[in-house]
Amino acid sequence: MSTVLGFLRRWSLFLGLVVLWELATRLANDPFFPPPTTILQKIGELWFSGPVSRLFLTDDVYVDILPSLGRVLGGWSIAVVLGVGLGTALGRSRTGMDYVGPLFAFMRAIPPPTLIPVFLVLLSIGTTMKLTTIVFGSVWPILLNTVDGVRSVNATQRDTARSFRTPQRYWITLVVLPAALPKIFAGLRLSLSIALILMVVSEMVGVTDGIGFELIFSQQRFDFPAMWSWIVLLGALGYGLNALLLAVERRMLGWQQTSGATTAKTSGA
Amino acid sequence: MSTMLNVTGLSHRYGSGENAHVAVNDLTFVVETGELACIVGPSGCGKSTLLRCISGLIEPTGGEVTLHGDRVTGVPEDLAVVFQDYSRSLFPWLTVRQNVEFPLRWKRNLSRAERRERAEEALSWVNLPGVGGKYPWQLSGGMQQRVSIARALARRPALLLMDEPFASVDAQTRFELEDLLRSVQVAHGSTILLVTHDIDESVYLGDRVLVLSKSPARIVADLPVDLPPERDQITTRESKNFVSLRGEVARLLHGGGDAPEQAPTGEPADTTEPSTLA
Ligand SMILES: Nc1ncnc2c1ncn2[C@@H]1O[C@H](COP(=O)(O)OP(=O)(O)OP(=O)(O)O)[C@@H](O)[C@H]1O
Ligand SMILES: [Mg+2]
Numbered sequence: 001m002s003t004v005l006g007f008l009r010r011w012s013l014f015l016g017l018v019v020l021w022e023l024a025t026r027l028a029n030d031p032f033f034p035p036p037t038t039i040l041q042k043i044g045e046l047w048f049s050g051p052v053s054r055l056f057l058t059d060d061v062y063v064d065i066l067p068s069l070g071r072v073l074g075g076w077s078i079a080v081v082l083g084v085g086l087g088t089a090l091g092r093s094r095t096g097m098d099y100v101g102p103l104f105a106f107m108r109a110i111p112p113p114t115l116i117p118v119f120l121v122l123l124s125i126g127t128t129m130k131l132t133t134i135v136f137g138s139v140w141p142i143l144l145n146t147v148d149g150v151r152s153v154n155a156t157q158r159d160t161a162r163s164f165r166t167p168q169r170y171w172i173t174l175v176v177l178p179a180a181l182p183k184i185f186a187g188l189r190l191s192l193s194i195a196l197i198l199m200v201v202s203e204m205v206g207v208t209d210g211i212g213f214e215l216i217f218s219q220q221r222f223d224f225p226a227m228w229s230w231i232v233l234l235g236a237l238g239y240g241l242n243a244l245l246l247a248v249e250r251r252m253l254g255w256q257q258t259s260g261a262t263t264a265k266t267s268g269a
Numbered sequence: 270m271s272t273m274l275n276v277t278g279l280s281h282r283y284g285s286g287e288n289a290h291v292a293v294n295d296l297t298f299v300v301e302t303g304e305l306a307c308i309v310g311p312s313g314c315g316k317s318t319l320l321r322c323i324s325g326l327i328e329p330t331g332g333e334v335t336l337h338g339d340r341v342t343g344v345p346e347d348l349a350v351v352f353q354d355y356s357r358s359l360f361p362w363l364t365v366r367q368n369v370e371f372p373l374r375w376k377r378n379l380s381r382a383e384r385r386e387r388a389e390e391a392l393s394w395v396n397l398p399g400v401g402g403k404y405p406w407q408l409s410g411g412m413q414q415r416v417s418i419a420r421a422l423a424r425r426p427a428l429l430l431m432d433e434p435f436a437s438v439d440a441q442t443r444f445e446l447e448d449l450l451r452s453v454q455v456a457h458g459s460t461i462l463l464v465t466h467d468i469d470e471s472v473y474l475g476d477r478v479l480v481l482s483k484s485p486a487r488i489v490a491d492l493p494v495d496l497p498p499e500r501d502q503i504t505t506r507e508s509k510n511f512v513s514l515r516g517e518v519a520r521l522l523h524g525g526g527d528a529p530e531q532a533p534t535g536e537p538a539d540t541t542e543p544s545t546l547a
Binding site for chain 2: 156159163164166167170174178179255
């Protein structure tokens with residue numbers, strides 16, 4: 001019962017706005033703003049009208065959505081490995097950040113979409129260019145938050161571990177990384193949303209496939225219900241991926257005394 | 270009895286040049302195997318520095334430390350330290366059991382089951398059975414300190430160093446922990462070197478009390494404690510021997526022994542903790 005109430009509390013405003021939107025668009029009758037029911041119908045047509053053998057999914061799902069998802073997750077995963085690995089090394093080194101800090105601050109300040117033309121020339125249109133854009137844009141929050149987190153190990157914990165002659169491997173996996181984890185997760189959430197944006201933007205350049213491409217293509221065809229369908233899909237993807245990450249975070253940070261404290265403070269990195 | 274710890278001419282100076290600060294000056298003493306020795310000294314005199322030198326966490330600038338004959342250079346294998354700040358010393362992301370198992374992870378020839386058994390055993394020594402699955406923050410301060418003692422004991426160290434282990438728990442808990450420590454020490458014949466600024470605690474717990482002067486720490490006296498091994502918070506503290514011994518330690522601490530060269534630099538700690546030095 002309380003879960004139903006909680007669900008209603010969280011979604012009633014959203015649903016109310018959709019209903020309002022429906023009424024407004026029906027009254028206005030503007031082709032650029034199709035009513036949500038039309039968009040929903042289009043969504044069913046676009047992606048869920050496939051044959052049974054393919055789980056009712058259409059070609060669009062296999063040709064556009066899955067490759068796009070692959071790019072986001074692939075690019076983001078590379079960024080996670082790079083960011084956490086490099087961040088751990090830099091956080092542990094006394095002087096490392098002194099050398100690369102200004103460089104990173106500069107690189108991070110460049111809005112990543114502006115680098116697409118550069119990567120286009122360097123790597124030409126293709127998966128490599130898209131992945132590079134995603135990795136380059138989303139690695140910074142992870143990297144800088146990891147450095148911060150690794151440095152949050154306190155002196156008593158360090159002395160305790162040293163007094164037990166803790167080998168390097170255990171020191172990193174049982175002390176340094178767990179201590180850094182709350183910060184790392186704040187970085188992960190930020191970088192995931194950046195990765196999603198960059199996926200779409202990089203797919204809007206040149207004729208290929210993917211969600212970004214279909215979005216632009218439907219707009220150029222004046223197929224506005226389709227355009228809105230792709231936008232709705234992006235919103236749903238962003239929401240779903242973030243919810244998934246939050247679930248993982250809740251599991252891994254379950255030891256924290258005040259759960260929710262870290263989810264509230266999305267560090268400014 | 271054999272000698273466990275041998276400290277000769279130990280000195281430690283922080284920094285160099287103008288900012289140099291001598292924290293420990295020319296300390297010499299031994300701790301026999303199976304003994305519970307207490308070191309008592311005023312706040313800020315260099316007690317922690319001394320323990321850090323003995324445990325190999327820092328390298329002393331002078332003198333040497335040997336642990337059953339071997340010179341201490343890095344942190345020795347069979348030594349464990351209990352820090353004053355238990356809340357920072359336990360790892361909050363590990364459960365109580367995982368915390369106690371922590372130093373056993375890389376012990377060779379110890380299976381998972383044996384490791385777990387040892388952790389449970391150590392927890393039962395400190396009267397904490399059945400809390401293994403909890404996180405440290407779910408326990409009271411006294412219980413957390415018991416966990417950190419259990420973690421040190423689980424390693425079965427030849428020498429256990431304790432840095433003001435009961436300074437940040439309330440008086441009642443402190444009495445319980447003191448009795449617990451003595452009973453564990455008697456039961457296992459452990460060798461313990463405990464540092465404190467509390468005169469009563471040093472006399473109540475110790476087989477021997479080493480009195481340190483104000484900074485830089487020097488040894489002012491080395492007193493055997495002439496009390497029965499079985500101690501009781503009420504009767505022992507009332508006994509004639511206890512009262513006269515604590516009076517003697519207090520006089521030594523106040524007079525600073527024969528150290529007239531020390532200008533009274535206004536130890537702020539003396540005023541914050543009047544009861545312990547009164
Ligand atoms: N890392 C350090 N660098 C410079 N000086 C230090 C350092 N650690 C301690 N000191 C100084 O050395 C002196 C002794 O410090 P220490 O912590 O050993 O005293 P203590 O007797 O343990 O004090 P307390 O009773 O407060 O725990 C103090 O004056 C302190 O300021
Ligand atoms: Mg100290």
